[in-house]
Amino acid sequence: MVNPISHNNKLKKGLYLIPTPIGNLADITLRAIELLKNSDFILCEDTRVSKKLLDKLMIKTKLISYHKFNEVKNLNKIIDLLKDNKIVSLISDAGTPSISDPGAILINKCLQYNINVIPLPGPSAVTTAVSISGFSEKYLFYGFFPEKEKKIKEELDKLSNLNFCFVFFVSPKKINKIIPHLKNYFDDRKILICREISKYYEEFIRSNLNELELFKNEPKGELTLVISEKIIDKKKSLFLSESDKRDIKIMINKLSLREITDFISQKSNIPKKEIYNYCLRLKNEK
Template sequence: MIIKPQFKSNNYKNGLYLVATPIGNLKDVSFRSLEVLDKSDYILCEDTRVSKNLLDKYQIKSKLISHHKFNEKKNTLKVIEYLKLGKLISLISDAGTPSISDPGSVLINECIKNNINIFSIPGPSAVTTAVAASGFSDKFFFYGFLPEKKNQIDDELKKLSNFNHSLVFFSSSKKVNKIIPAFKKYFNGRKIVLSREISKLYEEYIRRNIDELELFNSELKGELTIVVSEKKEEKASQKLSESDINSIKKMINKLSTKEITDLISYNKNIPKKVVYNFCLKLKNEN
């Protein structure tokens, strides 16, 4: 039996509260989140059936209003009216922080235009949870869901392949096989972690070298949080190639050591010191 937490009497300002909800395990919700939800005049949610599971567990009776990507624009004006009347309204998503790859930005921006208070209540995040468990660099770029069309996926991943930091994506289990070939094309040499069922009974972290990643034979369950490791920087070569040596010999009596060093090192992964020292050696020999 779940006993409803006994909240102290807090005077919350009227406005819109962005309340993070559990991404799986309902015990991950914070006391402050429950308190705000309990004191809300209305709770805007994606799917009332999903949100009702959380609210019923903690015996919260606030009125639910369906608020998703298909009715967000239509709902917004009415919600703004409620907020102007001094109502306390919470916005939640099915899981995690609202407006992050979920509805919310339309309403938030309208609140900003109307000088309505906005408060963000922190909580569970699939992004930071997956990055923390990945073992990759904590400097990361969060992208979210990739586009639907193959050419758009290619365009996005080609641009992202130039980032040196970890990369985080969301994907439905049904579409992960669609994006794996593109991952192998643009992120070769990196590692990947596919996180599924985070904080749930069958929580799993599938770790692979991207070059060895294969299509899944059976459909995975739920949404995936995918983390790609940071780009490995190629170590600078400590040796000059034969063509570089020949080029330097042709220029040694025509250009300064600095000019040759800049020309040879430009767009090549060779330390300037290596080129500079070779030039000095040639000049000394002459």
């Protein structure tokens, strides 16, 4: 066991970022347990959720509510505690703090006052999902999608040009709204949908994106999506024929770029992105 106590048998003063289990409660580290026991205060999103974990671990440290709706309001109070050399730990409901969770504002404030910020390794839905995906180890983590549909399209349009894996978080209520957008922008890629990671009913759904169907019933538990890097089909031609180009020129002022792309891709064995980019260049020349 690696003891978190420093050389002079005292914990280093500052803010500790402590990952908590994303499902199975046994996934918490020994070091995390030791630090939570020796903290003066624990900042948590939902005291009811955190209390269940801490009760199981027999940890009686005082909890302070810290979530996205009160993080600015409580900021000065927490900084005062840290300035007073209190040991404060930050946890989220599940996983690593400040990853798609509150924390960044507090961390930056600590850095501004030269307060120690000490991260612990531990459970993360991101790395767990990527590790089982079988896709490229080069990935970009995005997190949750924007609320507005227009913004979702803008973001996916930019991302679809990058040849990396992508990791997204999606709530069960929004997954069927997101799937059509993913199929539209990443139709030539594969997808892994992870549900209830490390819990008894954990599920891993694998599919080609162009074959992915909507959920018939709303799934339980937040979902972690991993989109593969671009799948290169060696049988596909990467170049438009002169006939295709003539057809596009005829349609360019009559149909949308997306409609032209869909039409040409149905009769030609060419990636949609190549067709779309040609249409875009042609449109800009006019």
